[in-house]
Amino acid sequence: MITVHHLENSRSQRVLWLLEELGLDYTVKRYARDPKTMLAPPELQAVHPLGKSPVITDGDAVIAESGAIVEYLTGKRSGALVPEASVEEHRRYTYWLHYAEGSAMPPLLLKLIFSRLAPGSPALVRPLVRKIAERVTGGFVDPELRRHAAWWEQELSQRPWFCGSTFTAADIQMSFPLEAFAARGTGAGPQVTDWLARIHARPAYRRALEKGGAYAYA
Numbered sequence: 001m002i003t004v005h006h007l008e009n010s011r012s013q014r015v016l017w018l019l020e021e022l023g024l025d026y027t028v029k030r031y032a033r034d035p036k037t038m039l040a041p042p043e044l045q046a047v048h049p050l051g052k053s054p055v056i057t058d059g060d061a062v063i064a065e066s067g068a069i070v071e072y073l074t075g076k077r078s079g080a081l082v083p084e085a086s087v088e089e090h091r092r093y094t095y096w097l098h099y100a101e102g103s104a105m106p107p108l109l110l111k112l113i114f115s116r117l118a119p120g121s122p123a124l125v126r127p128l129v130r131k132i133a134e135r136v137t138g139g140f141v142d143p144e145l146r147r148h149a150a151w152w153e154q155e156l157s158q159r160p161w162f163c164g165s166t167f168t169a170a171d172i173q174m175s176f177p178l179e180a181f182a183a184r185g186t187g188a189g190p191q192v193t194d195w196l197a198r199i200h201a202r203p204a205y206r207r208a209l210e211k212g213g214a215y216a217y218a
Contacts, residue, residue, distance in 0.1 A: 002026040002073075007040050007053035008033055009216045011066050011176045015054045016212045018070060018172050020204035022077045026056075028211055066176075067097055070169050081169040089164040096162045096170040104177035107144040111184065114141065149181065149189060156191035160198075167202075175199055179217035 002019070006012045006028050019026050031041050031053065045051035048064050055064040056072075063072050074082050083089035114137045117130075161167050162174055182188040182196060199205055200218060209215055 001058075003057045004028050005031065005044060005047050005053060005055045005057070006212055007031045007044070008213065010040075010053045012054035013208065013212050013215050013217075014066070014172050014175050015056065015069055015073075016208035017175070017205050018073055018081075018169060020207045020211070021169075021172070021202075022073060022080055024073065024076060030213065066101055066173060070097060070173055074169050081167070081172075083163055083166070083168060089166070089168070092163040093168055093170045097173050100170075100173040100177055104148055104174070107141050107148065108177055108180050108184075110141045111137065111145065145181065146187075149187065149192065152178065153189040153191045156195050160195075171195075171199065176217070183217045 002024060004012060004015050004019070004026055006016065008030070016026075016028065031044055033039060034041060040051055040053055042051060044053060044055070047057065048055045048062055050064065052064070054066055054069055055062065056069055057063075058072075063069050074080055083093050117132075119126075155162060159165060162170050178188070178192055178196060182192065188196070209218055
């Protein structure tokens with residue numbers, strides 16, 4: 001039996017969604033973030049040495065990293081939600097599957113980190129830390145996010161889903177960065193807004209929310 005080690009408000013929510021889309025049986029083990037640090041609890045280290053989510057177990061197998069989990073689970077359904085290798089959509093699928101974590105998430109994480117630097121710093125140096133954080137965010141992070149957002153708008157203006165006319169597991173992989181982007185009020189455009197509305201309306205997405213519990217980005 002597949003077990004999803006599910007951390008609240010994390011990338012593991014899309015693993016639950018993928019499982020619902022694929023119709024695979026699974027159980028959920030929930031973990032709460034530390035209320036002060038917002039980090040994963042140490043109990044996750046008993047599952048995987050890095051102590052991070054998402055991670056799933058399936059018998060003796062332990063699979064971590066979102067992309068690896070997507071490949072493992074879609075493989076259990078003979079490549080369901082994956083375009084055939086012979087079509088152009090498969091090249092796009094491979095790109096977006098890896099882009100989500102490799103390119104989209106780093107600036108979003110930087111935005112989160114720099115937003116917390118000043119409030120968490122000693123009062124004496126807080127003004128200086130705030131100034132540094134604002135300079136890095138305004139000079140690098142925000143322009144980078146705008147560049148990515150323009151790219152999403154361009155791509156989704158040409159096709160309803162990231163790979164083409166058909167919904168794929170790459171759309172599931174892309175859900176977390178786009179949800180996080182929109183939730184932080186960084187200016188999601190009309191194409192991204194429409195795409196988010198369509199994924200949120202999917203029955204499997206709604207079932208995954210019921211299984212996973214409260215999810216701030218939905």
